[in-house]
Amino acid sequence: MSGQRVDVKVVMLGKEYVGKTSLVERYVHDRFLVGPYQNTIGAAFVAKVMSVGDRTVTLGIWDTAGSERYEAMSRIYYRGAKAAIVCYDLTDSSSFERAKFWVKELRSLEEGCQIYLCGTKSDLLEEDRRRRRVDFHDVQDYADNIKAQLFETSSKTGQSVDELFQKVAEDYVSVAAFQVMTEDKGVDLGQKANPYFYSCCHH
Numbered sequence: 001m002s003g004q005r006v007d008v009k010v011v012m013l014g015k016e017y018v019g020k021t022s023l024v025e026r027y028v029h030d031r032f033l034v035g036p037y038q039n040t041i042g043a044a045f046v047a048k049v050m051s052v053g054d055r056t057v058t059l060g061i062w063d064t065a066g067s068e069r070y071e072a073m074s075r076i077y078y079r080g081a082k083a084a085i086v087c088y089d090l091t092d093s094s095s096f097e098r099a100k101f102w103v104k105e106l107r108s109l110e111e112g113c114q115i116y117l118c119g120t121k122s123d124l125l126e127e128d129r130r131r132r133r134v135d136f137h138d139v140q141d142y143a144d145n146i147k148a149q150l151f152e153t154s155s156k157t158g159q160s161v162d163e164l165f166q167k168v169a170e171d172y173v174s175v176a177a178f179q180v181m182t183e184d185k186g187v188d189l190g191q192k193a194n195p196y197f198y199s200c201c202h203h
C-alpha cells in the first residue's frame with residue numbers, strides 16, 4: 001500500500017480489550033481471530049479501497065492501542081483524522097466512560113472529525129441479553145447530542161461491521177461533494193458548526 005493515496009484518515013479509539021483490532025480484522029480480512037488476546041502496542045495501519053456509487057474511496061485506518069499507557073501516542077494518531085470510530089464494549093460500562101473521554105478530546109481538538117460510536121461484541125447479547133451494560137437509548141441520546149452516529153457491531157458474526165465502514169466512506173463522499181458545491185458558490189466553510197454541515201452526514 002505504500003505510496004497509495006488515502007482519501008479518509010480513520011482512527012480507531014477506545015479502551016483496551018473493547019475489540020478495535022477485531023473490528024478492523026473483520027472489515028479488512030473478513031475474519032475473526034480466536035486465540036489469546038494480544039493487546040495492540042502503539043498503533044497499526046491498514047488501507048482499504050472501497051466503492052461508494054461509482055467512486056473509489058481509500059480508507060486509511062489507524063488502529064490505536066487502548067491501554068492508558070499509550071494515551072499520548074493515540075493523540076498523535078487522531079491528528080487530522082476525518083473520522084473517528086470510538087468503540088466501547090456493550091458488556092462493559094467502564095468502556096463507555098472511556099469512549100466519552102475520547103469524544104470530549106476530539107470535540108475540543110479535532111472539530112473537523114466526524115465521530116462514529118461503536119458498541120462492540122453484540123453477539124454476547126444475543127447469547128444472553130442480561131450481559132448488556134450500556135443502554136442503547138442512553139447512547140443514542142448522547143450520540144444525538146454530540147452529532148455522532150451509533151452502530152452496534154459484532155466482529156465475531158460480522159453484524160453491522162461493513163455498514164459502519166461503508167457509512168464512513170459515504171459521509172466522506174457527501175461532505176466532499178458539499179464542500180465542492182459551497183466552494184463553487186462561495187459559501188464560507190469556516191462555519192462548520194452550522195447544522196447543515198452535519199445534516200449532510202448525519203442521518
Ligand SMILES: Nc1nc2c(ncn2[C@@H]2O[C@H](COP(=O)(O)OP(=O)(O)OP(=O)(O)O)[C@@H](O)[C@H]2O)c(=O)[nH]1
Nearest residue numbers: 016017018019020021022039040066121154155156
Ligand atoms: N464475542 C466477541 N468477542 C470479541 C469481539 N470483538 C473482540 N472480541 C474479543 O475481545 C478481545 C479483545 O479484542 P481486540 O480486538 O484485541 O481489542 P482491542 O480493542 O484492539 O484491544 P487493545 O489492542 O488492547 O486496545 C479478544 O479476545 C477478542 O477475541 C466480538 O465482536 N465478539
